[in-house]
Amino acid sequence: MKKTHKNIKTKNKDIASPKGMRDLMNEAYYNFQGFFEKAQEVAVYYGFKPIDTPLLEHRETFTTSIGAGTDIVDKEMYTLKTKGGDHLALRPEHTAPLVRAYIEHGMQNMPQPLMFYQYGPVFRHDNPQHGRYRQFWQFDVDALGSEKSIMDALVIKTGMTILEEAGAHNLSVDINSIGDKECRSGYMRELISYYRKHIHDLGIIDRERLKINPLRILDSKDPKTKEVNENAPDSISFLCAACKKHFKEVLEYLEEMNIEYKINKNLVRGLSYYTRTVFEVYTDSEEENGLPVQIASGGRYDYLAHQLGSKKDVPAVGFSMGVDRIVESKWYKKLSPRIIKKPKICFIQLGTEAKLKSLNIIEILRKAHVPITQSLSRDSLGSQLGIAEKLAIPYAIIFGVKEALENSVIVRDMSNRSQETVKLNKLLEYLKELK
């Protein structure tokens, strides 16, 4: 079942995958690929366009956006210094690079909003666990350049649809609004003064947090702090009229789309660039009585562009999901990729004359986009059929000396062992019928 250890099989222990990073192949590869294709398809239908940003960015892109005082920046970021002296970082998330690209390419001058999806590996130097890796994959949808509440709804809807298409059900959405700069300062004052009053009832870590990032105290897991949080001022009651309206509209859209949500007043998110809407999506734990697993999250980040040097604010909202956790969950549909196809046919050859011509047959299939696997390195029919069976390939094409002379092949259905001789010029037609 589950491996409880991993030993290095190479002679040189330094030549092994780094901690928390793994190779994707076989089923795992197809599972990821299938998800990416489906997610892209959904995103495209909702009007999002693809973008790919570099794995490396200037360190400042993250330190000024995600913010000092956050664990991602302070503890988990992979940084490096180039030979030229630049300080770069492996991206720990997709949002800041996207906004950086938006600014860099002057996208403010295009019709707004701009809607992008992106996916790829992100890196966080955390301690690995099940469903937690140092290199993991996120799929993001973002809408930049509009502060309208319907964009929040659109982004959430798109993200939720992707999750549902991947097989998710019974997802729970926690949502909250943490306001904008109008209302946040008043709220923060109130919150800080409240915590100061109760500082002796807070957990030790949370007393530290009060100095650096007081909002984070709200989602503390410390039981003492949780008690204090019971009566802490909540951001929603401090929302200014505009934020209140915005939040109310977002909720209305969600209700209209039958997306069930739960307002969570303690939800603040670990990245400091969020404004107004924030949300997190959970799925039930795989374990008997484990905690729910967070598989997606996001929110609005109206000031991020400004922090990254944009002259004007670019209101934006995004949804990002953890692909590893989706693909490893028990409800995942195991979407099969369509571009990188799993072979359904095993090509079997028999005898010298047939072997000689077999690459030509494979080329015919390739031109017709029929993916195959083959056993050219083998000669015996029995062993080749055995391989086809072991790899669970549904059909076999048998090409022997007799067939080579007659310009035909035998198509064998591996499930019921029935087979039929098909002329080469009829083969493609015949194969189409099979599906």
Next chain:
RNA sequence: GUGCCUGUAGUUUAGUGGUAAAACUUCGGCUUGUGGAGCCGAUAUCGAGAGUUCAAUUCUCUCCAGGCACCCCA
């Protein structure tokens, strides 16, 4: 970053203070026009390093990796 548990062939497991056994897999050979049967053979410096010891895979320590919990998060 902290704590606990784990680490024997590709996989799953035996085993012992005197350098390791089995099954399956894989590869090679014999066989060979229909699901690989059968037979023969090959594959482990017992996660790495150090220490204790006449002797360590087996004891101790350190490190590494994996799992779990915390922190945090996807």
